[in-house]
Amino acid sequence: MGGKLVDVARLSGVSTATVSRVINNSGYVSEVTRRAVIKAVEELNYRPMKAASYLASRKLGFRLAVIASERILRFISIEPDEFYSVALTGMVEYASSNNCSIEMIHMSDINALDRFDGFFLMGGEITRDLTRAIKKTGKPLVLVDQYIPGIKADCVISDGYDGAHYAVDYLLGKGLRKIVHIHGPLGHFGFRDRCDGYVAAMERSRYLPKTYEYDEKNDNMEAIIDLMLKSYGLPEAIFGANDTVAIRAMEELKKRRVRVPEEVSIVGFDDIVSASFCSPPLTTLKIFKHEMGTMAARRMYNLLIQEDTHPVKVMLFTEFVKRESSL
Amino acid sequence: MGGKLVDVARLSGVSTATVSRVINNSGYVSEVTRRAVIKAVEELNYRPMKAASYLASRKLGFRLAVIASERILRFISIEPDEFYSVALTGMVEYASSNNCSIEMIHMSDINALDRFDGFFLMGGEITRDLTRAIKKTGKPLVLVDQYIPGIKADCVISDGYDGAHYAVDYLLGKGLRKIVHIHGPLGHFGFRDRCDGYVAAMERSRYLPKTYEYDEKNDNMEAIIDLMLKSYGLPEAIFGANDTVAIRAMEELKKRRVRVPEEVSIVGFDDIVSASFCSPPLTTLKIFKHEMGTMAARRMYNLLIQEDTHPVKVMLFTEFVKRESSL
DNA sequence: CCTCCTTATGTAAACGCTTCCATACACTAT
DNA sequence: ATAGTGTATGGAAGCGTTTACATAAGGAGG
Structure with missing residues (x-):
């Protein structure tokens, strides 16, 4: 509940810029000032407000890649209503809503990885080795519709x-x-x-x-x-x-x-x-295909902006649809 | 990648206020204007930026309740380092970072529910019936360290x-x-x-x-x-x-x-x-107890601000800690 | 002594959106 | 005619941060 950054600044007798520097460990701050600010932060129990800092820092414009097999790439071009296409739409929507771009690349193109800030791995053909290779880049990774036991890679699947x-x-x-x-x-x-x-x-x-x-x-x-x-x-x-x-x-x-x-x-x-x-x-x-895509992209975004970095498996609940093949 | 709200306003020849009204379905807008704005939105493929709108609309200050059994309530007061206490800390930290307050209440206090905007249900004693009862309020609900098959309630558990x-x-x-x-x-x-x-x-x-x-x-x-x-x-x-x-x-x-x-x-x-x-x-x-708390609170917050409403089961990966009881 | 670089801090302008308030028009009821 | 009400729109002030830029002081190197 504790105040705003400006309150911390006031209490510690410095400018908001300096407080921001202390909080984000950026730029120059003397040890004395740093300590004073930290003391004020604790005293007020201050927590920076996420929304405001995203807005101000424009942590945007990441370049994302969806890595998939040929089967899936083809699938997407011919089946606009089935899983992968719809999920992709969800991903693109969320991503663009945060100024991120998404490109599809083939599994074998693992040399062109430098230009991207994060990766999605999509579909059943994903192997342990490929996943490990991508993880090794150190860049955020989200598996879509796939979970691989023993590799702590973020994933979004249906329950x-x-x-x-x-x-x-x-x-x-x-x-x-x-x-x-x-x-x-x-x-x-x-x-x-x-x-x-x-x-x-x-x-x-x-x-x-x-x-x-x-x-x-x-x-x-x-x-x-x-x-x-x-x-x-x-x-x-x-x-x-x-x-x-x-x-x-x-x-x-x-x-x-x-x-x-x-x-x-x-x-x-x-x-x-x-x-x-x-x-x-x-x-x-x-x-919920579309929602799965959205979730995957949201997860990716959180990883990119460094919040919420503990790896998780996100499972979307399904919905029972009663038709005529059953009582 | 489509522009900002002000671009939409410019293209459709209205003010940003009007565009905002159209997007949020609030206030008065004539049918003609609405259509023009929507057309511009589509043309630019515009998506509102979340961070900015949260900041502007100050969707903050929710009151949250953690509902738990007596055992857990007692547990929290005497075991500061074990699961429930640590998880609770994580929840409170995240919540306060978004101006939300958290109160602990006992399972039997289900009459005092009106004053809250959202609920956490914590621990193993949580029953199907209690969960259903809370769900019926229509307010957001997140289960912490508990999943109940067949009830589509959001939950955060370890994997x-x-x-x-x-x-x-x-x-x-x-x-x-x-x-x-x-x-x-x-x-x-x-x-x-x-x-x-x-x-x-x-x-x-x-x-x-x-x-x-x-x-x-x-x-x-x-x-x-x-x-x-x-x-x-x-x-x-x-x-x-x-x-x-x-x-x-x-x-x-x-x-x-x-x-x-x-x-x-x-x-x-x-x-x-x-x-x-x-x-x-x-x-x-x-x-990861603390992270579980954080996740639960984050999930709650997303539900409260109406984004990301499809129910999910979030499972946090665990970490293998090698000590002397095993090879 | 002057210049240049490093360190330390402050000022103020964004960031992209929401919303309060004011304005304006077209009615209806007095 | 006057006031009151509902509808439609725009102007502009925030929201809580970050950061580019300006300023200044204390050496180092010439």
């Missing part, structure tokens, strides 16, 4: 744990008990997180979790569903690790004349565009 | 998953394979999170996770250790869900003449004060 937990609670609330989870490779944190949330919710209500792994690259959904039918029987609900998985599972069930949602409820994750258009439309957990 | 993952990777790196985890009741998210991290790290390296549950209220450590010794044998390392658990386990082992760390490495979580003073001093994961 798969909470979303999955919520979905399971919802299904249980509808009286469904035999709920199966089909997840992707658990090496990817996103899948792991959702799987953990599913398991936690099932166990909290004392039901047995049952999971199947489906890796796009190796497995086909037909086999997974066959396996499930044989080893577990027909579930009352399937929670897919993402919308694509859920939709494929739904198609396999329809092929086998299983009625959705009457016999089996299906829930996905992500809320991709086709989730609204498949038949029946998919119940899912909506990821 | 147990990442910390546990790191600790396990460290132990594995030392050549230890038989790593056991003793966790608290998994109904508490903090324990669950750490447990998930342990399991994920073990599985990622293809070792078998082995966990034991220890509930302070019902179990005693002696029995747990006996059980472990019988069913699993002597592990090469024990990762305790927190420092208290780890220290108790260590004592039980010492009673049985097991040498720490030569025969068994012990790792805790939290870095409480006694972790440095027990014998041997405990390797653990340090929680």
Whole structure:
């Protein structure tokens, strides 16, 4: 609550300029004066007001780079409504609102890094090594939609744990008990997180979790569903690790004349565009893409202006969107 | 990068006051003027600069309340160096730096809520119902050191998953394979999170996770250790869900003449004060208490000034502190 | 002794926005 | 006609800092 800079100046009998110098450790200040100012600061319990100092110091105009794989770069140019494009929009909006520029660069362009003040790393192809390499530059780094255990890099992701937990609670609330989870490779944190949330919710209500792994690259959904039918029987609900998985599972069930949602409820994750258009439309957990971008950029900005530097994982809550594929 | 408010004013031929009114939807503006201003805003791709508007509008002086249980209230008064006290200091510092005041109130005082602009909920005793009740006021709410699945309340917690993952990777790196985890009741998210991290790290390296549950209220450590010794044998390392658990386990082992760390490495979580003073001093994961407080207050402030309102879970990375209880 | 550099401090002009106040017009009610 | 009210706009004074510039004193080097 303690006063303003000018009060400190008055109390210690110097000018505001000198107080500012002491506070920011800049310019010349004699030891005597410094001590007097610090004493006044403590006496008044003075804290500089952030907004005012940003305004005055115009800590603006940073140059930022989004580093991504070719797949994502291409993705952005052709899918304006899906995750990466929308998130990027959010980032650019926030950044420009603070006079920062954003450029997209390819993962292999790690030589052109000097011209930038901070980096975003975007998407699933991000490796430990790349992340470490960027970290070594000492410049701020924010991972978007990616978290890598063991590397303390700031990241912004969606809360798969909470979303999955919520979905399971919802299904249980509808009286469904035999709920199966089909997840992707658990090496990817996103899948792991959702799987953990599913398991936690099932166990909290004392039901047995049952999971199947489906890796796009190796497995086909037909086999997974066959396996499930044989080893577990027909579930009352399937929670897919993402919308694509859920939709494929739904198609396999329809092929086998299983009625959705009457016999089996299906829930996905992500809320991709086709989730609204498949038949029946998919119940899912909506990821707030735009907000994720904004968050990432905000985080970056805070790192750049040196406030709030302790690394954090920011997880955005998702929203359960009820459509026709589930009770 | 688009200009400033005054540029918009110039382009649309009105005063800065009018532009400000349009942007903030305040005061009187004719439809014609509004449209002209909006057109100019778009043309220049103008975004208001946050810092400047905060400064000008003096969005300051909020009154905040920290709601906590009696245990925590007492805790704060007698343990100035442990979690809640330090976190509170961080909160107060940030808040006062933005002219906000903070008061502590007891959980049962939920009638005196009107005088406050925002609430913190602190500690493990926080229930779903209390959280829902506060949420219903519609005022900003931030949970400190607590997350409740299924309720989209902003929260600031430490990253147990990442910390546990790191600790396990460290132990594995030392050549230890038989790593056991003793966790608290998994109904508490903090324990669950750490447990998930342990399991994920073990599985990622293809070792078998082995966990034991220890509930302070019902179990005693002696029995747990006996059980472990019988069913699993002597592990090469024990990762305790927190420092208290780890220290108790260590004592039980010492009673049985097991040498720490030569025969068994012990790792805790939290870095409480006694972790440095027990014998041997405990390797653990340090929680950044002060930073957690700061984060919570920052989050609150952002909610209050209406920026950045999408609810998030903020997880602070921990730091591995190597002491003598482990290789 | 004069000049130049380093150190120390103060003055005052920004920074980009909000908002109080004054002004002005077009009504309506007296 | 006069006053009062609602609507629309502009002028200009802040908001609490930082920082460019000016000033000044105390050596060092010639």
